[in-house]
Amino acid sequence: MNKMLMVGTGISSIGQVPILGGGRTKSLSQLIKSMFSKGEAGFAYDMSDMSTLFQDASGTIPVTAAGQPVGLILDKSKGLAYSAELFTKFDSTLSSTLSSTTTPTVVTSTVASGIYGAVINVNFMPEVYKISFAWEGNTTGREMFLSMPDGNNISLGFGVTGTYDKFIRFKSQGGLAIMRSPNGMGQTFTISSVSVKRLLGNHAYQTFSASRPILRQTPILGNELVTNGNFVKDVSGWAGGNGGVISKSLNGIKISSSTSANTQASQRALTLANKVVVVSAKFMNKVSTGAALVALWSSSTGTIGSSTAPASAVEGVLSFTVQVPNGFSGDLILQVNNSVAGNSVEFSDVSIKEITGYRTDQNYLAFDGVDDFLVTNNIDFTLTDKVSLFAGVRKLSDAVQGSVVELGRGVFLETSGSVVVNAPAGAGVAGYKTYVQGGSASTLAAETPATFPAPISNVLTMHADIANKISKLNVNGIDVSA
Numbered sequence: 001m002n003k004m005l006m007v008g009t010g011i012s013s014i015g016q017v018p019i020l021g022g023g024r025t026k027s028l029s030q031l032i033k034s035m036f037s038k039g040e041a042g043f044a045y046d047m048s049d050m051s052t053l054f055q056d057a058s059g060t061i062p063v064t065a066a067g068q069p070v071g072l073i074l075d076k077s078k079g080l081a082y083s084a085e086l087f088t089k090f091d092s093t094l095s096s097t098l099s100s101t102t103t104p105t106v107v108t109s110t111v112a113s114g115i116y117g118a119v120i121n122v123n124f125m126p127e128v129y130k131i132s133f134a135w136e137g138n139t140t141g142r143e144m145f146l147s148m149p150d151g152n153n154i155s156l157g158f159g160v161t162g163t164y165d166k167f168i169r170f171k172s173q174g175g176l177a178i179m180r181s182p183n184g185m186g187q188t189f190t191i192s193s194v195s196v197k198r199l200l201g202n203h204a205y206q207t208f209s210a211s212r213p214i215l216r217q218t219p220i221l222g223n224e225l226v227t228n229g230n231f232v233k234d235v236s237g238w239a240g241g242n243g244g245v246i247s248k249s250l251n252g253i254k255i256s257s258s259t260s261a262n263t264q265a266s267q268r269a270l271t272l273a274n275k276v277v278v279v280s281a282k283f284m285n286k287v288s289t290g291a292a293l294v295a296l297w298s299s300s301t302g303t304i305g306s307s308t309a310p311a312s313a314v315e316g317v318l319s320f321t322v323q324v325p326n327g328f329s330g331d332l333i334l335q336v337n338n339s340v341a342g343n344s345v346e347f348s349d350v351s352i353k354e355i356t357g358y359r360t361d362q363n364y365l366a367f368d369g370v371d372d373f374l375v376t377n378n379i380d381f382t383l384t385d386k387v388s389l390f391a392g393v394r395k396l397s398d399a400v401q402g403s404v405v406e407l408g409r410g411v412f413l414e415t416s417g418s419v420v421v422n423a424p425a426g427a428g429v430a431g432y433k434t435y436v437q438g439g440s441a442s443t444l445a446a447e448t449p450a451t452f453p454a455p456i457s458n459v460l461t462m463h464a465d466i467a468n469k470i471s472k473l474n475v476n477g478i479d480v481s482a
Contacts, residue, residue, distance in 0.1 A: 133195070
């Protein structure tokens, strides 16, 4: 096989990208172009290029700012190139007559109520197309819209005249109708400058709004707001008992339960009001049951933010971001909760920092860790049996096992041909794990030791060969396969 599938996802253009060994730099767009210069199949998604991001799966609502959902990402592996012109003529009409099958054409209603329009003679497939045309003569207050082959309509507005020039992802095969709702028989509008071209590439989408990730930007953090390091044993008004002791440890502070109670240490946090802050702390050496917890609380506002580790987690990093309300004058809480006598946990690197801004050239997608995902349609593998995948991923939690890459319907469901990279390896496990399955009884696993607690960014390299039964995993260039 002489071709390789090249895949790049979650990448962001941060200035220039150094090319190892040559002393040169390339922009991200140049790098993508060189990766696919020999006709490699695959896709490349660039979160920093907001012109390729849309809030809906159809591509009609652009992403204009961080905080918006992403329902469609255009593939840049083909350079955002288009097919040849697909429109030749109008094929038929709906409750109307045409003055011409080509443009410009005047569409005349033959019904007193309902809808009427012209159907474009293109057999659309489930792909992304760029649709362009202009209309005029539309009566004010009457809606113009596109009637899609899946039965849905895309509104174009209610103006007297207008133009349309957008990407649309077709969900099913069929024709496209340009319609308007009439206000009487004999009503007309004119269509001109029609263009239909398919956008080449393999585009990612999500039709369910609840499962769309959110576009975010990397925060810029200000000065440390926790400075004195003086933790005390109890917090008046904080839910739960104390029933324990706090002490210094080699790592920072140790909280130990002497009875069956939530045991906590606290530190005053009096300068946070009206700030957006990131709260984080590392925990380790947890003994027995219970769970590590970090929270912000005051008697005037109650708990405004918290993060709790899985009960099975022995070590890890707890972190949350919160808008601190006006009037907050409370405490930073460290706790081992749901504990019994003998439980303990150690904390270090306790931090509260204000978010002072965002890096506009460092966009990323934030997945909720529950049901957020994007879909790319099937890619032609007939010319290759090899794939290279490049993804920028930051692991934010070790609470629940998550899959970064999954080729096949699932390594535990397929009988052959499956590859998966898990981050974390399992619930409460801070490492990574890879699987390769060639047959129902031949699953191979490569697992890291639990030394990469979230939140963390690492470069993972997996070498998977189903036929030769190879499953290896490198983290930051070091083989860590267990």
